[in-house]
Amino acid sequence: MDARYKSRDIERRSLDVDSLKRSFLEWLVYSVGKDARAATRRDWFHTVALAVRDRVVDRWMDTTRSYYHEDAKRVYYLSLEFLIGRLLTNSLSNLGIMDECRQALDRLGLSMDDVVDSEPDAALGNGGLGRLAACFLDSMASQGLPGYGYGIRYEFGLFEQRFENGWQVEHPEQWLQFGNPWEFARPEVLYPVQFYGRVEEFRDSVGERAYRWVDSERVLAMAYDTPVVGYGGDTINTLRLWSARATSDFNFGHFNEGAYMKAVEQKILSENLSRVLYPNDATEIGKELRFKQEYFFTSASLQDILRRYLQHHTSFDNLPNKAAIQLNDTHPAIGIAELMRLLIDQHGLRWEKAWEITQATFAYTNHTLLPEALEAWPVRMVERILPRHMQIIYEINAKFLTRSKAKAAGDNARLSHLSLIDERGDRRVRMGNLAFLGSHKVNGVSALHTELMKETVFADFHAEFPDRITNKTNGITPRRWLKQANPALSELISSRIGEGWISDLGQIAALKEKADDVVFREEFRRAKRKNKKRLAAYIARQTGEEVQIDSIFDVQVKRMHEYKRQLLNVLHTVALYNEMRDNPTVSWVPVTKIFAGKAAPSYHMAKLIIKLINDVAKVVNHDPSVHDNLKVVYLPNYNVTAAEIIIPAADISEQISTAGMEASGTGNMKLALNGALTIGTLDGANVEIREQVGADNIFIFGLTAEEVNDLRANGGFNPREVIASNPALKRALDMIATGAFSPDDRNRYQPILQALTDGGDHFLVTADFADYCRAQDAAMQLYRDSEEWTRKAIINTASMGWFSSDRTVNEYATEIWDVHPVKPTHDGEGFR
Ligand code: RUG
Structure with missing residues (x-):
């Protein structure tokens, strides 16, 4: 290698104050394109982030290469949300160069706090579920576990909340507006994701009945990778987020007809798939676009996982020994049907084999028992958007119900609870049931929650599969x-x-x-x-x-x-x-x-x-x-x-x-x-x-939960009596009711008072x-x-101590994933 490049190479990896300072100046000019006198705080943030990223890249490649060489079993964490927040302090702290960076900035007359505060907060999640995923990424990397996060690169994260006269008003959150220095676009990592169309039946080469999905619309999923720096900087894992791109054939069709506006409209529509994060937490609103988002990222992730697996293997028999896929809630649960489809329709496996592999590969985390949050998609919608998946779901269901213990016992009520299809009213696909059935392990996120899962929403499944539900109490990094x-x-x-x-x-x-x-x-x-x-x-x-x-x-x-x-x-x-x-x-x-x-x-x-x-x-x-x-x-x-x-x-x-x-x-x-x-x-x-x-x-x-349950089961209680017997509560509610806090609109809080009284005070x-x-x-x-x-x-x-996400992730790794740490070899040369 040319000596000049070699020394620059070393410089890129050096962690001392002088090299950092030199890198900052170089990056400011040659990558951000600014002169030190004209640079804004944001320019400096981009500069510092790019220089820090430089110091991560070699180790990242080493990590990836080590996983590849060892053909290590990987865990794939599929999550519609990753609430990562800012990354600069996190990266500096995990690399152990916080002080060096502060000093280097100091020598340039800059304040570290100002630079740090210029980073937008990556809010690709709503709350606990998305933040848990981010803590898990940190813990997996910090413990050298081969873990990949897969999700969506939303252009708009969770909305920005402002108050206008005390009311919440939502504003778009544009975290990508000025670019994202942490990510690497991978325009070559593209997968087609299909929607709509119909299913055609045909006979395969050995005369067996087979299916193909035809006349579908395609969208492309393009990868963006963000390095996840583990503590100590030894292991650098990958968060791969998918962005939707319109396919060019789709556009050209319209151009040929001269329908320019229609082509552009279609492009915008396809790309809407990764436009915005749904802002609902613990409640679902059942929008078609949301379902399409779920399938979009799940399908792309599974295609990517299979591609990686096939670099080393020619048969799928070993997939469960090389890949563990964790479903973070039911959002990626359609993945069960998708993996079946990929294995059967694209790779020619027989049903039984594909099912065995699917179940052994997937595991599912449940995060809520609230009925309104348990996803159930209308059968008609699933049929229209993913016709082949609907067929597969029906088949999984038919085979399962035929063999279930409930059937043997002639217990129809239990059978209908176990069914993947809710037959009441407009028929719906129960994603929780699909996730449960298609996984070898299902976990709750605290001891109490896991017990309640067994007693309530999954009671019938628990009777059917008593070893499947396990507890993994959450943790934080x-x-x-x-x-x-x-x-x-x-x-x-x-x-x-x-x-x-x-x-x-x-x-x-x-x-x-x-x-x-x-x-x-x-x-x-x-x-x-x-x-x-x-x-x-x-x-x-x-x-x-x-x-x-x-x-x-x-x-x-x-x-x-x-x-x-x-x-x-x-x-x-x-x-x-x-x-x-x-x-x-x-x-x-x-x-x-x-x-x-x-x-x-x-x-x-x-x-x-x-x-x-x-x-x-x-x-x-x-x-x-x-x-x-x-x-x-x-x-x-x-x-x-x-x-x-x-x-x-x-x-x-x-x-x-x-x-x-x-x-x-x-x-x-x-x-x-x-x-x-x-x-x-x-x-x-x-x-x-x-x-x-x-x-x-x-x-x-x-x-307690038991008392709440008993109270509700026995017809509730009389909140009016409780209020009447508690003068402090009565006075507080009377003040709210008579406008003490809302003189401009005395009736403003009627809905709250109503919920607490005639409404039965559901939340006690x-x-x-x-x-x-x-x-x-x-x-x-x-x-x-x-x-x-x-x-x-x-x-x-x-x-x-026990609430560290390192402990949680370790429990998943040993008891669900069977994934082990890999020590990356850093040869100091890097990988160009
Ligand atoms: O509401 C739950 C929290 O209790 C929990 O700590 C967190 C992580 O497990 O997940 C939250 N959650 C549940 N977020 N969304 C849901 C339902 O989709």
Whole structure:
């Protein structure tokens, strides 16, 4: 190699301050095309990202090559959402060059914070499910597991939330507007994805009945790859996202007819497939485009997986030993029928063999029991869009129902529950049932959720396949959610117990004994205070509100949903406001109630609750009679970046869903890891958090899942009676009803009051109110004793080792995927 290129090559991989600085200057000029004097902050962000990317590429190729040479079994994580957030700090931190980069920028007169803040937040997900996928990518790479993420490269991520007069207003989120320096476009990695058309039957070469899908419309899926940097920078995995492209033959047909506009329209329509992320979380709205998105990315991913497999193999017998495919929720469940189609129609396998391979390859994660979130697509629509798949689904169903135990027992009710087709009303394909049947393992995401799966939605499947359901309690990556988001606390922790916790969070248990160390407690408080100052400044910038650093930062950040019960929190806020006004001479512990979270644009009730919180904030924050002892803020546009600022500063973590309704939660884990004390119901992973931190270090309240179930089964309860018997609740509701917070529109909150009374209070807000207030009071009392509070906070942080996504991913790897770490060989030469 020419010496000049060789030295540049070395430079590209060097991690010292001088090389970084030289790379920045070179990239700024030759790639971003700017002069240092004219460069904007965004230019510098692109420059730094490109220089960092350079330092990743060789190792990325080494990793990929090692997987290839070892013919390692890979795991493919198929997810409609990856909520990755910003990548610059993540990459620098995982590569271990954060300080070097800061110094290099410093020498150029630039601030690292400004550069970091210029990166858009990649919001390719709605909430917990998408963020879990992103944490799993980090954990797989950090542990050297051959893991690939597959999803959609949405041009528009989750909408940007703004408030207009306290109402949520959605704006498009254009994260790609100025380009994305992390991704590599792969115009050569293109797969056709078919829609519509019809199925033709014919006889194959041995005279067997066979099928082909004809007269379909085609769209191309084009790959974009993003390197996923594991901790330590040894393993760099790949996130492959698909973008829709119109096929050129499709266009030319129209051009020949002279129908130029029609051709362009068709192109736009095909490319709409990857245009926008559906903004619904835990509820489905059943739109055709959504179904097409699901098939689009699943089909492209499966074609890509088979192509990779066929580089090493000539028969499919070994596919389950070389590929594990994890379905993140039912969104990619059509993949079961698609793999059957590819194996049978394209590769000539017999049904039984194809089915055996499919089941052994797929596994499915369920994330919700809410009936409205369990995808069920109209048979007529599936038939029209994917005619061959509908046939395959019918056949899977027929074979299964014929052999099922329920059939043997003549139990028709059970048979109809097991069917892939819901025959009630307009017939629908139950994607959960398809995913269950086509997988060798099915998991829930917390112990409670998994038990409820067995008892409720999948009870009949569980009876049929008692070994299939398994639990994999969710986890979070300690790299992003402690090391990066909370440098103050993570430096303190490392100074006492070393850095081992970063890649082995179990080690954080060593902090438990420090809970009794008065000096450590003081330092722990100092770190929290620093984070609270940072959040207070953010609150002031975002809302104009000044909050007291010494107040309790009581945080509820998550998607806005009735089952998550932000309403319960705001009712307590109003009750507390009244108490403070009634008792002005009491020395109150100041409280700042902090809310953040988006509502699905069509979810009117959720949007009304946001407006209520903002209306309550307006009154409370400007009432001199509470002497600033109570503040309420609703931070707009909650996303990963905002979470990284809010979570480290929290004193209280609100995890107050109606028991039995939150599958797991992961915000609960992030907040506890950062030393917040949980006020929560026995729901989702809260149950396991209590086990880990101990019942004395968490404020549990409310009905249990079993009690909720019994209450509902016995015809519900009478919320009016509950309200009448609780003066604080009655007064809060009366104020809302009479327009105390909405003088401009006294009836604004009628729908909320109606839901809580005549509507039967489905989410049991009134039923849990009294006990919730008790838990809140207990927390406020404890906060007065700052030593005791800090002791419990430290125990919370120290007890969260088990909630690392490294542990979760390891359980999947050993118990579901049978995938093992591969150590990449770095020969220092790279791969050009
Ligand atoms: O609501 C659940 C959370 O409880 C859970 O922690 C998260 C990750 O497992 O998934 C959330 N979820 C469920 N997001 N979408 C759904 C339904 O499609």
